[in-house]
Amino acid sequence: MSINIEMVIMSRSSLASTKRTGLFFVLPFFLLFVVLLIVPLLYSGYISLYHKGLIGGNKFVGLQNYVTMIHDPQWVTSVVRVALYFLLQVPLMLIIATFCALAIDSGKLRFPRFFRIAIFIPYAVPAVIGAIIWSYFYGFNYGFINTVLGYAHIHKINFFGSQFSSLSSISALVTWEFAGYNMIILYAALKGLSTELYEAAAVDGAGAIKTAIRIKLPQLYPAIFLTLIFSIIGSFQLFTEPLQFSNLAPTTFDDHYSPNVYAYNVAFKGQQLNYAATISFSLGLIIAIVATIATLVGRRKGEQLI
Amino acid sequence: MTSIKKRSVVVAVVSTLVASTAILSVSAQSAQAAVGTSAAITKALNTPTTLTFWSWLPGQQNEVNLFQATYPKIKVKLVNVGSGGAEYNKIKAGIAAKSGLPDVAQIEFQYVPTFKVLGGLANIAPYLSKNWVSQFPAWISAQVTDAKGGVYAVPQDSGPMGLLYRSDVFTKNNITPPATWADFAKDAAIIHSADANSYISNMIMDSGNMNGLYWQAGARPFHMTSASSINIKLNDAATKQVTKFWGDLYSSGNIPADPYWTSDWNAAFNKGKYVSWAAAAWGLATVSAAAADTSGSWRAAPLPTWGSTPVSGNWGGSTSAVMSTSKNVIAAAALADFVNTNATASFALTQAPTFDFPVANSVLSSAGFKATAPAFYGGQKVYQAYSAYNAVVGKNYEWSPFQDEVYTLWTNDVLDSILKKSDTAAGVDKWQADTVAYAKAQGYTVTTK
Numbered sequence: 001m002s003i004n005i006e007m008v009i010m011s012r013s014s015l016a017s018t019k020r021t022g023l024f025f026v027l028p029f030f031l032l033f034v035v036l037l038i039v040p041l042l043y044s045g046y047i048s049l050y051h052k053g054l055i056g057g058n059k060f061v062g063l064q065n066y067v068t069m070i071h072d073p074q075w076v077t078s079v080v081r082v083a084l085y086f087l088l089q090v091p092l093m094l095i096i097a098t099f100c101a102l103a104i105d106s107g108k109l110r111f112p113r114f115f116r117i118a119i120f121i122p123y124a125v126p127a128v129i130g131a132i133i134w135s136y137f138y139g140f141n142y143g144f145i146n147t148v149l150g151y152a153h154i155h156k157i158n159f160f161g162s163q164f165s166s167l168s169s170i171s172a173l174v175t176w177e178f179a180g181y182n183m184i185i186l187y188a189a190l191k192g193l194s195t196e197l198y199e200a201a202a203v204d205g206a207g208a209i210k211t212a213i214r215i216k217l218p219q220l221y222p223a224i225f226l227t228l229i230f231s232i233i234g235s236f237q238l239f240t241e242p243l244q245f246s247n248l249a250p251t252t253f254d255d256h257y258s259p260n261v262y263a264y265n266v267a268f269k270g271q272q273l274n275y276a277a278t279i280s281f282s283l284g285l286i287i288a289i290v291a292t293i294a295t296l297v298g299r300r301k302g303e304q305l306i
Numbered sequence: 307m308t309s310i311k312k313r314s315v316v317v318a319v320v321s322t323l324v325a326s327t328a329i330l331s332v333s334a335q336s337a338q339a340a341v342g343t344s345a346a347i348t349k350a351l352n353t354p355t356t357l358t359f360w361s362w363l364p365g366q367q368n369e370v371n372l373f374q375a376t377y378p379k380i381k382v383k384l385v386n387v388g389s390g391g392a393e394y395n396k397i398k399a400g401i402a403a404k405s406g407l408p409d410v411a412q413i414e415f416q417y418v419p420t421f422k423v424l425g426g427l428a429n430i431a432p433y434l435s436k437n438w439v440s441q442f443p444a445w446i447s448a449q450v451t452d453a454k455g456g457v458y459a460v461p462q463d464s465g466p467m468g469l470l471y472r473s474d475v476f477t478k479n480n481i482t483p484p485a486t487w488a489d490f491a492k493d494a495a496i497i498h499s500a501d502a503n504s505y506i507s508n509m510i511m512d513s514g515n516m517n518g519l520y521w522q523a524g525a526r527p528f529h530m531t532s533a534s535s536i537n538i539k540l541n542d543a544a545t546k547q548v549t550k551f552w553g554d555l556y557s558s559g560n561i562p563a564d565p566y567w568t569s570d571w572n573a574a575f576n577k578g579k580y581v582s583w584a585a586a587a588w589g590l591a592t593v594s595a596a597a598a599d600t601s602g603s604w605r606a607a608p609l610p611t612w613g614s615t616p617v618s619g620n621w622g623g624s625t626s627a628v629m630s631t632s633k634n635v636i637a638a639a640a641l642a643d644f645v646n647t648n649a650t651a652s653f654a655l656t657q658a659p660t661f662d663f664p665v666a667n668s669v670l671s672s673a674g675f676k677a678t679a680p681a682f683y684g685g686q687k688v689y690q691a692y693s694a695y696n697a698v699v700g701k702n703y704e705w706s707p708f709q710d711e712v713y714t715l716w717t718n719d720v721l722d723s724i725l726k727k728s729d730t731a732a733g734v735d736k737w738q739a740d741t742v743a744y745a746k747a748q749g750y751t752v753t754t755k
Contacts (some may be wrong), residue, residue, distance in 0.1 A: 053747065135568075271424070272747075
């Protein structure tokens with residue numbers, strides 16, 4: 001009896017110390033999480049409730065900045081634009097990523113490792129550098145693509161001429177950057193699938209393509225969904241590419257091309273830090289709402305998601 | 307520890323005494339001048355100090371070296387944190403955070419009022435010599451001083467505008483550099499019809515470039531009537547006339563509209579796509595760097611005019627400004643002053659690799675400066691030419707304290723109306739309305755006379 005009690009006490013104290021040890025390991029992350037995420041988040045929420053002009057002091061205005069924002073056509077344009085961009089870019093990117101992951105996993109490729117690295121490498125290129133590289137491709141007069149078209153006597157393409165062409169140009173660049181990243185996630189998920197089903201399928205006479213579509217793809221659904229959530233977050237936060245391309249087409253990639261570009265210009269060019277905080281804070285809210293809706297819609301498929 | 311403290315207190319007391327006697331004898335205007343007595347300045351310049359200096363000027367290290375040789379106790383850390391907007395964003399963040407700013411920073415003329423109203427610039431008037439402002443043309447010094455005699459930046463270079471053109475292409479088409487803008491439009495048609503891949507010029511896509519042309523035409527959009535009230539008149543007849551001119555040229559198909567400062571834009575100069583450019587003096591270096599293959603065939607001519615009187619505009623030009631957060635204001639003021647007004651330093655600014663167009667009267671009138679005749683410009687004395695354009699730059703130009711926003715709105719409203727080939731006058735009116743709305747939201751009392 002007494003021994004039992006001792007054991008219970010021991011295990012309790014060891015449990016407590018395990019908890020403490022756990023906390024200790026989590027601490028570095030937790031501190032950074034609080035300092036770099038929670039505090040700035042609360043602070044931007046806080047300053048979005050104030051107004052400070054170049055003349056006159058700082059004053060509390062409640063939700064006035066949010067009311068202004070909802071009636072600001074530039075802000076509405078920027079949100080609608082990233083929503084369009086999401087619809088245009090994300091399906092394309094995820095289809096390519098899924099196809100590549102399945103292709104490499106099929107074992108039918110000659111140099112699977114080479115393909116894996118080659119498709120992934122653009123992700124390792126900083127976004128700014130990626131945008132600069134692609135601006136050499138897209139240049140109207142002496143850009144790479146138009147130079148090649150010129151040799152073939154084909155009409156030049158203005159990659160930033162219209163709303164749609166500019167969104168497409170950015171979509172191509174971001175797909176190049178992120179398809180490999182998503183492919184790696186999906187490929188890792190494929191590696192985690194049990195191979196028993198493949199054997200059963202092979203016994204039943206299914207080829208590589210049939211196995212991929214009928215067996216692998218359905219099981220890959222949770223992983224694809226995860227990449228979708230990442231992509232929602234990424235596409236609504238569109239920033240570096242339009243900012244970089246604004247040098248090439250200043251009126252197409254204007255100061256409110258995306259909500260983040262708008263917040264940046266409002267803060268640094270317009271000196272309206274409060275309004276910039278309002279835009280940023282609401283963008284976080286919009287992303288949370290869209291991601292939640294996606295999760296709710298996705299869940300009906302009866303899978304355990306995120 | 308205590309002895310050091312004691313000593314510094316003694317020094318402080320002594321220098322204050324010296325300062326107050328100086329005030330009594332010289333009858334200085336304000337208490338602020340007490341800090342700027344020669345004793346305090348001498349002391350500051352002989353105290354080991356490290357200054358940080360942000361500048362994107364190529365070759366700025368040369369002038370810094372001259373300064374360090376003259377004041378060996380002071381070390382200067384020259385940092386290029388990016389040019390123009392990239393640097394300004396860092397300064398604005400630094401002003402908001404009240405830290406992380408350099409002692410001295412390069413700031414273009416048009417942004418001096420912006421940084422002054424943000425509280426980022428120190429008044430260095432107390433540390434400058436008595437007739438300091440008189441070494442610059444009055445319209446230059448007016449852009450860095452205020453009515454109370456404060457000096458908020460030291461002028462470095464200027465950007466009087468002229469027309470750089472390809473003399474070979476002009477000769478081939480039997481035309482001379484256009485004297486008026488009407489001639490310019492005629493020549494635009496001649497050049498483009500002779501060669502489908504050649505245009506007289508690119509569309510003026512850069513807000514600062516276009517602003518220089520508005521300036522030339524007589525636009526004076528801003529006037530501070532008090533610290534918190536401003537008169538805004540961006541939609542005057544001159545601005546609408548210039549905007550319509552370029553809008554019509556673009557609609558006619560005789561000029562293209564390519565963005566500035568890209569590799570495409572540089573290549574266009576080199577490949578003969580543009581055969582002229584309404585450029586500031588610093589454009590001499592820009593074109594010679596971009597268009598090496600056309601060396602020897604470029605020349606400078608006066609900017610075409612609207613009337614018969616020769617008049618020019620100005621585009622760009624920089625200053626060195628002391629930041630209000632500097633802990634070594636005296637030494638920083640000395641640095642900002644020295645690199646721009648010391649005889650050797652200010653001349654060095656006009657030479658390779660900087661090629662600045664000077665602002666100090668002494669350099670402007672020096673024979674060595676005027677004699678410069680680069681081979682790229684066929685041996686033409688281009689600086690002498692630009693000195694003549696500089697002499698006729700329209701006077702009394704005032705900047706707004708939110709010039710960044712004004713330029714952003716120009717791109718949104720005016721450039722957009724030009725590129726969409728829609729009503730440019732409506733675009734200019736929208737620019738005015740948006741700027742007024744912005745100024746009001748910032749707390750300014752706005753008049754629009």
